[in-house]
Amino acid sequence: MTGADEALRDLAKAYGVHLGFHDLQGHEHAAAPETLRALLGGMGVAADTPAAVAEALEQLRVRQDESPVPSEILARAGAPLSLPVPSPCDWMLLDESGAEVQAGRAGESIDLGPMDVGYFTLHVAAPDRHAESLVLAAPAHAPTVQDLTGRAKGWGVCGALYGLRSGHNGGLGSYGDLPAALRALAQAGAQFFGLNPIHALGWTAEEMTSPYSPTHRGFFSTDHIAPRAGLGPTPRDELIDYATYRRRQRGALHSEYLRFEAAPEAERRAFQRFRAEGGARLDTFAQFEALSALHGEDFRNWPDALRRPGPDAARAAAEDVEFHQWLQWRAETQIDAAQATAREAGMDFGLYLDLAVGARPGGAEVWMHRDTIAQGVTIGAPPDHLNPEGQSWNLAAHAPARLRAAQYRPLRAMLRKLMAKAGILRVDHALGLLRSFWIPDDGSPGGYVSQPFESLLAVIAIEAARARCLVVGEDLGLVPDGFRETLNGAGLLSYAVWQYETAADGTLCDPKDLRAFSLACFGTHDTPTLRGFWYGQDIDWWQRMGWLNSGQTRARHDERARQRAGLRDMCHLPPEAGPDRIAEAVQARLCTAPSALVALQLDDLLGCLEAQNLPGTVTEHPNWRRRLPVAVDGLKQALPASRIRAFMPVDRSGTV
Incomplete structure (x- = not known):
């Protein structure tokens, strides 16, 4: 190794770029020099030549020597x-x-x-x-279940907002459907209703369906706004037709806005207060949305003068800015009404929202925060046994040093907005708080970049304490030693997915062995439903996708048979038990977990077979399009309180 190579490695380490990583098999992958240069370049650190590396190292030394206190x-x-x-x-x-x-x-x-x-x-x-x-x-830690409720444990239900049916949503579950759903779940004893992310997808992102690829995570999806006049009943089809729905719903919202000048004075004053409180941040987001209607959803294709916020962008967007501010007001008003309904119905937490990993590279969040965004890279995952080439999630990353220099303001504002609307916030891919895998746009191999873990946890704890919001960190995957302990020490619950918690022979562990300081669930939107798991529907999909050959498929079905046999013994299920009996017994067993929270899936409570999402697919599987089989006004009958309460053991403090 030359002196220049060693200097490059020293510079990379100083900026948190990992010099290598181990894959799932334990094999080490050393970071190539081109990877180190590309990731440093993404942070705005020139490292193309030995002279540039030497200058960057000297600048670091001078800053450290000159400052009498840490930054x-x-x-x-x-x-x-x-x-x-x-x-x-x-x-x-x-x-x-x-x-x-x-x-x-x-x-x-x-x-x-x-x-x-x-x-x-x-x-x-x-x-x-x-x-x-x-x-x-x-604070010493973010609020816990005990802090917020006075009880040691709680439970709730998770489901897809977009999949809700009603007599007025016209095809996509709306914020206006939430009150009825929340009342039905509250009557069954649930303390929260967990939703897919409801971040803004973008007014002109007409093809976007994944809630995990937003344009900005600090604003809300307009797709779920319920027009006052309604859109008629949800179609009978099992799958959502987003294009048809969006044409109808957006046309109705435009018409409603044009009539807003005649709205009651109290409403108009409320909107003006919302605009004033939103300030420059709301103005800038609305400018992006207005400009996207003129130039497309990806600002990287806009005229040069508009690729950053500023006077030119403000002038070009001026005519439609108020409309997009009004949309955000309508969204937040309906979300607030839903949360108020949940509290009035007796829910301890009410809405449980989800914070996605990142935003699209050409979206509003990147446009508004170019000063903190890493350039020329996206977030992804390293090569593994499922994806030998690795994965790019096509999501932008905030550069650690730049985010720190901005005093974490983009993250603080985002958390504050979401926590103000919910009793629980789930942080997707919480491992990203420790390190993230960056994929260079230039084709260089990817590598890990350390994040300011302790500082990010401090920001989350501060915002959670102010909002009195519980936080769950989705910590699935390759979890480094000590990560969960630090996460839990900051007050964030872990995430325990029972179908992933297996013994050495592949059988599912007893839920009583699940982590106590966690949210326990049988599955998520990314896993098979309970019924799909039981019948191996996920294995069949993998074979259909070509990810398994016939021999591998047989082996997986054999393993699933052993898992079913273990569940039958654990749940005391007779051989003749049917799907409903199986589902009830498995969910009842899950509820014996010592976990602080237990989440049941609405899909499982309603007997659904197919999963909401098949990771690794875009168009091959109908991701984010499946509707629930029951309308919101029928949930009370479909989820009888007496049956669901039978799942719930009473803990020592009397929590059901």
């Missing part, structure tokens, strides 16, 4: 903190509004008194230097 400080809210300094200095601590909360003269250390939960800026001034640090004053 970021993690503190425990309510506790004092002492920071050593190399020489006497004056210091001042400001809160988020810029008001001074503490100040002093330091000799050998800056001694900060107890701080409230929140974000602070520490200014340090010495004769020869000045520095500024972000102070993250986090």
Whole structure:
């Protein structure tokens, strides 16, 4: 290895780029020099030549030597903190509004008194230097089930919002359908209703159906807005026709907006307050949506002058900005009404929302935050036994150093918006808080980049404490040692999917062995339903896709037969038990888990066979298109409280 190679590796390590990784088989993959250069370039660090690498290393050294305090400080809210300094200095601590909360003269250390939960800026001034640090004053942990309810355990139901049927949604489940669904679930004893992500997909993203590929995660999908006049009953078809629905629903919303000038004065004032409170962030998002109607959903194809927010973009979008602000107001008003209904019906948590991993590279979130987004890379997964070439999820990544320099404001705003609407927030692919796999656009092999894990957890805990919101971290996959312990220590529940929790022989473990500080479920939108699992529907799909040959298919069906036999014994199921009896027994057994939360799938409660999503497919499987077999006004009869409550054991504190 040459000196230039070693310097490149040193620079990569300084910026958190991993020098290699181990795959599922334990084989090591060393990061090639082109990977290191591409990932550094994505962060805005020039590393194309030895001279550029040397200059970047020198800049790092100078910044470290010149600053008397770290650029970021993690503190425990309510506790004092002492920071050593190399020489006497004056210091001042400001809160988020810029008001001074503490100040002093330091000799050998800056001694900060107890701080409230929140974000602070520490200014340090010495004769020869000045520095500024972000102070993250986090609570001991994010709120727990016990903190929020006074009980040790709780349970709820997860389902697809888009799949709800009603007499008025016209084809796609709407925010207006949620109150009826929430009341029915609350009557059955559920404490939450978990939804697929409801992030904004983009007004002009007419072909987009995946809720995990949003244009911006800090705004809401307009597809689910219920027009006041309604759109008629959901079609009888099992699959959603998004194109037909969107034409009807968007036309109805346009017409409603044109009549809004005649709306009651109280409504018009409420909308103006919403616009004022949304501020520049709402203005800029609405500008993007308006511009997308003129130039397409991907801003990378727009005229050069419009590829960044600014005066040119504001002028070009001006005519339709208010319409897109109005859409967000309508969405948030209906979501808030649904959450209010859940609380009134007695739900401890109500809505359980989902935070996707990232946003589309050509979407609003990237357009609005170019200063923090990594350029020339997307988030993905490394090569493994299922995908020898690896996967690109076509989602943008925030560059760690840039996000830190922006004091995590994009993440803070996003979390604050979502947590204000829900009692629980699920963080998809929580492993991304520790490290993410970046795929360079130039074709170089991908590699891992470390994230500021402790700082991100502090931001989540701060926002969760302020909103009194429970947080679940979806921690499936290759989990590094100590990750779950750190996640749980910050107050985030883990995610325990029973059909993935197996013994050495492949049989499912007893739910009593599932992790206590977790949300336990039998499956998710990405797995087979309970009925599909029992009958091997997922295995048949894999064979249909060509992912399994005949021998592999037989082997998987043999393993599934052993799993069924184990479940029969565990759940005391007789050989003649039918599908409904099997489903009830398995769900009842799941509810014996010691987990803080248990989630039942609405698809399973209604006896559905097919899964909502088949990972690794786009058009080959009808992902995100399956409707539920029962309308929301029929859920009360389809989910009798007496039957569901029979699943739920009473814990020592009396929780059902």
